[in-house]
Amino acid sequence: MDIPTLSDVLTAHERIKPYIHRTPVLTSSFIDTLAGAELFFKCENFQKAGAFKARGASNAVFGLDAAQAAKGVATHSSGNHGSCLSYAAGRRGIPCTVVMPRTAPRAKKDAVQGYGARVVECEPSTSSREAVFAEVVAATGAEFVHPYNDPRVIAGQATCSRELIEQVAGLDAVIAPIGGGGMVSGTCLTLSNLASNIRIYGAEPEQADDAYRSFKAGHIIADDAPSTIADGLKVPLKELTWHFVRNHVTDILTASEAEIVEAMELTWKRMKILIEPSCAVPLATILKNRDVFAGKRVGVILTGGNVDLHKLPWQ
Amino acid sequence: MDIPTLSDVLTAHERIKPYIHRTPVLTSSFIDTLAGAELFFKCENFQKAGAFKARGASNAVFGLDAAQAAKGVATHSSGNHGSCLSYAAGRRGIPCTVVMPRTAPRAKKDAVQGYGARVVECEPSTSSREAVFAEVVAATGAEFVHPYNDPRVIAGQATCSRELIEQVAGLDAVIAPIGGGGMVSGTCLTLSNLASNIRIYGAEPEQADDAYRSFKAGHIIADDAPSTIADGLKVPLKELTWHFVRNHVTDILTASEAEIVEAMELTWKRMKILIEPSCAVPLATILKNRDVFAGKRVGVILTGGNVDLHKLPWQ
Structure with missing residues (x-):
């Protein structure tokens, strides 16, 4: 197994800089109050092609x-x-x-x-x-080029949290959606090397909670065809992403379909940004686990904004 | 008539800094290609309460x-x-x-x-x-506190373009929607003092084009009850905003209802941000007046993002 290193991340970042946005970090005092925490949203929904990928x-x-x-x-x-x-x-x-x-x-x-x-x-x-x-x-x-179980891909995704810790000082935790685990693995790769005090959380739909069950069981559990509105998160962990999840993730939290849609609409309404359902899962889990994040400074990776504007889930 | 000055703008900016966001400037290479110009979107849709106001x-x-x-x-x-x-x-x-x-x-x-x-x-x-x-x-x-015909309000709105010229160098033009003219007047106030080479454009719905007609006629024309989806732009100019428009605006451009909705959907889809119909009028006029802005660096004030997510105009 070819596990990417910090050096791969730094090389990746130099390599891709001309082709990606250094995305902004947005905040919402309204949502902070709801969450009882300080949330810093890293806007990969503004990334080229609309996603961190x-x-x-x-x-x-x-x-x-x-x-x-x-x-x-x-x-x-x-x-x-x-x-x-x-x-x-x-x-x-x-x-x-x-x-x-x-x-x-x-x-x-x-x-x-x-x-x-x-x-x-x-x-x-x-x-x-x-x-x-x-x-x-x-x-x-x-x-x-595999969507996530590829060291080049993970090193690329890892550049996101490198920017985040440059943009926001003193984070206590970072949370990202987990499907195949590419973004979470990249986050683990960067933070375990550069800011190992920051806790890392994965957020997953209850209806596609194979990473959650894998994490609790200690080995990869893959479901055949989970059904969730968070369609980017249906795929299972693979050996490379499992390596990072097993070694560096603090916990995996889950949210129901209704909670995901509610967090998505809340984000659109209060932050004035488009996020896709998969991207709303972290906020949904934060709002239902206020004790985990109470008073903390939390980076939230907004992974993508590709939605069909003619088919919104609250309609 | 109490006309606000640059000194009022600087005082306003210091005064309001703790209560407002210094909003980011976003770009879209896709929309730049469509427009044939470099557009810099000043995101007041992310402002507190969702609007530059x-x-x-x-x-x-x-x-x-x-x-x-x-x-x-x-x-x-x-x-x-x-x-x-x-x-x-x-x-x-x-x-x-x-x-x-x-x-x-x-x-x-x-x-x-x-x-x-x-x-x-x-x-x-x-x-x-x-x-x-x-x-x-x-x-x-x-x-x-009048919505726009008030020197304190105009001095406050003027802080937006002060940030914009700090954030983006070498602008050739700035364009903002024009209803009562508060934002355009603030833009005139700042730019005429700090960057008088930058041209200033107002953008207005064809169906509520009283500012356009006022500008061409040389005196205020107020309509009774214009009808447009850009509901923030129905109000007429007043003496204070007319002073700035008459003296500092290069031109006022108009767009149809369909063009406004199209620009709104384009912005949502490609930039992943929510803007309200009034806020889409500048981009609509840029896309139909490519010759005016060809090759130019143009600041576009995105004025607000308050929309009803259950009633979108393309549905």
Whole structure:
């Protein structure tokens, strides 16, 4: 297992700086009062392509040597990783192929294609996805960039909390959503090296709580097809992200679907920013675990803002 | 006519700093490409109470002497000025009364009351509003803080563009929505003193283009009851704001209702921020007047983000 190091994070940060936003940190005194804590929201919803995944994707793409770059990159994703990899490949001017289920929403395919990648459709099953993806790689020689179980991707995501601790002094804790665990792993990588006193929390939907159960059980538990509005958080931990979660996470907290939607609407209404459902899970867990964060200075990673404005969950 | 000066702006800025956000400036390479210009969005939608009007209201409230402060403040407004004055009075801990038509949306009354002010209802007519407001002032001795035709309010709004020129170097132009003209007047006040090379534009709905027509005619034209989705921009210029508009504005540009909604949705979708319809008018006019701004560095004042999330104009 190739575990990324602090040196990889620093290299990644220099490498991707021209292609990512150093996103701002916003605060809300109203929400602070509700939470009984000081919350510092790191706005990766403002990141390129609307999600933190532009960091990891850019690090993977711009780290390729010229020969591999010429053959391009490929991934399978129906979410933000696909559009972020497409974005990064477009910036470098190399080919990118994203395998997506033919049932994925038109808007998601449009986003991937909008940044220049080719979309190849598969059936909505793991076996079809793997078969189609293997064909794509065999035909193109493209480099596979996994959405999270990849040291280059984790080193890229790790640049987010490096910025956060430069922007906000004296944090007691940082919390991020946990799906496959890429952002949480990057957070662990940075903070365990640069600010090991800061506690790290993962936040997960109750209805897709495989990371929570893995954490409590001490080994990876993967569910087949969890159902949650937080669609970015359905994927399971893998060995690399499990390594970071097991070693550096203080706890994983969960929230119900209703609590996630409520936190999402609260954030839109009071902070005037768009966040996607997955991104609302940390605030939802903070509001239901006030004792854990009481009086603390807490960094909250807002992971993404890609929502369908014509289909909002409170309507 | 008591015309505010640069000295009033500097005093206002020191006075209100503890009560307002120094709002960030955001950019979008996607929208820049559409516009053919470099746009710098000054995010007053993130301002306290969700609108730039917290600046002017705070300057008026915190500039009162103790005797007047004890009697409180009052205004008539069914929009952001009411909630912003309520916010400022709440921060100082003094009484605030806002006269609102009984037909105003429940959400707007809730916002005003949420910051602590008392709402007094009137009939939805000018005569009723004036009669009820006169009673309120007679009964309380409250200081009237006009939404825009007030030197204290204009000096407060002027602090916004002072921050903007500190945050972004080399601007060629600044554009803001124009309704009563408070924000545009504040912008004129600051820029004519500190950066007189920067051109100043007002942006107005076609369906409430009284400022445009005033500007072309050379005297104030006030319409009775214009109808537009940009409900913050229905009010007419008054003598103080007309003074600044006449002397310092380069041009006033207009946009249709459909163009306003399109610019609003574009901003939400690409920038991941909530802006209200009035706030989308500048971008709408930029996108339809590409020749005016081609290749220029343009500051765009995003004036507010108070929208009803259950009633979006594209639904």
